[in-house]
Amino acid sequence: MIDEEITLKKLEIFLAFMRLSSLARVSEEVGQSIVSVHRALHSLEQGLRCQLFQREGRKLTALPAAFAFASHAQRAVAETEEGIRKVRELAGFNSNRLRIGSLYSLTLRCIPHLLMGLKLRRPDLHIDLTLGSNKDLLQGLVDGRLDAVVIGLQAPSDNAALVAVPLFEDEVRLAAPLQSPYAGMAQVDLKALRSEQFITLGDGFVTSDSFNHAFRQAGFVPETAMRVGDIFSLINLVGSGMGYSLLPARVAEYSGRIELIPLAEPYASHQVITLLLSKSRERDPNLLALAAESRMFGKGGSARA
Known part of the structure; x- marks a missing residue:
């Protein structure tokens, strides 16, 4: 001995x-x-x-x-x-490869900005990017298939096992085709759309949760004509006049065929875009660099989202 x-x-x-x-x-x-x-x-x-x-x-x-x-x-x-x-x-600690999960709707500005900043901090780092729903990405983080995720939350995370770095807050709005009866309105009362048809994302997406939250506030269940599996298909269907939806303001630049109209205050719904990583790995140099870049992004506000 x-x-x-x-x-x-x-x-x-x-x-x-x-x-x-x-x-x-x-x-x-x-x-x-x-x-x-x-x-x-x-x-x-x-x-x-x-x-x-x-x-x-x-x-x-x-x-x-x-x-x-x-x-x-x-x-x-x-x-x-x-x-x-x-x-x-x-265990993925101090490896030269980082596996990051993200929502599809963050790939226009937020994720490219984070990844470019991360590469400047860690030039030799190889990054694997996985896109999916909140539910799938969180499960990947729990299972160890992902090292960090950038997702939307209805409220700040209180999970003691995770480190949360808020990036920005996004407002959920009515997505309508151009020239709809609601075009140009400063805000829209959801109760006025009781007879309209809606398209929404499937369960597991934060935007689906925001959709349900807003209509609970409005006091009725909307008629859902279709559920789709990705936000790009949803935007195209709304733009084609297939129905309305509720979408975060950050998707405005994805299509010139839809208008995003603010909701009246009683139905306001927001998403907190947040970096999440396991607390047990918060000292990993790669994750430290990602968290630092996320904090820098957060200081810039939602204008860069």
């Missing part, structure tokens, strides 16, 4: 001394006092139950036993460092 006095840190100090032959230089390299370095070497001898050094005043001279032990200590430290590197890489 290995004595508890024998630790990897002490082995590193021992190897540094064997290389530098000076307590002062070892102290400077490891960032500890000379007394602490001397104490570590002495306690290592105690743990080995074997003298490693000859003491001549304040000077230490390595004995043959120290040279014999050094090669074994070097292998132990090197194997441990390699094991740590491989485990971190397997």
Whole structure:
């Protein structure tokens, strides 16, 4: 059994001394006092139950036993460092690849801006981008298939297992085809659309949650003519006059065939676009860089969204 006095840190100090032959230089390299370095070497001898050094005043001279032990200590430290590197890489920590999940509707401005900034911070980083619904992306984060996700939330995250970095808040509006009866209105009362047909995203999308929330506030369930699986199809269907929908303001530039009209205050609904990552990995250098870039984006406000 290995004595508890024998630790990897002490082995590193021992190897540094064997290389530098000076307590002062070892102290400077490891960032500890000379007394602490001397104490570590002495306690290592105690743990080995074997003298490693000859003491001549304040000077230490390595004995043959120290040279014999050094090669074994070097292998132990090197194997441990390699094991740590491989485990971190397997877990995605400090890897040169980052797996990010995002909503489709963030790919016009937000995600390109984040990824360009991230590449400037980490030039050697390879990025895998996965697009999907809130539900699928969150599950990917929980399962470890994704390292971070940028999604929309109805309210700020209170999940203690996740680190949340808000980027911007987006307003949900009525999506109508051009020249609709509601065109040009400063705001629209959802109750006035009780007889209209709507198109919405399937369950699992934050925009679907926003849709349901707004109509709960309006006090009725709208007639849903169709459910689709992506926001681009929804925008095209609305633009073709197939029905109305509720969409976040950030999609305005995706199509010149729809108009986004603000909702009256009682039905207002917002999405908080947020970076989420596991708290257990918040010190990962790649994720630190992504979080820093997200905070910088957040300071710029929704004008860049």
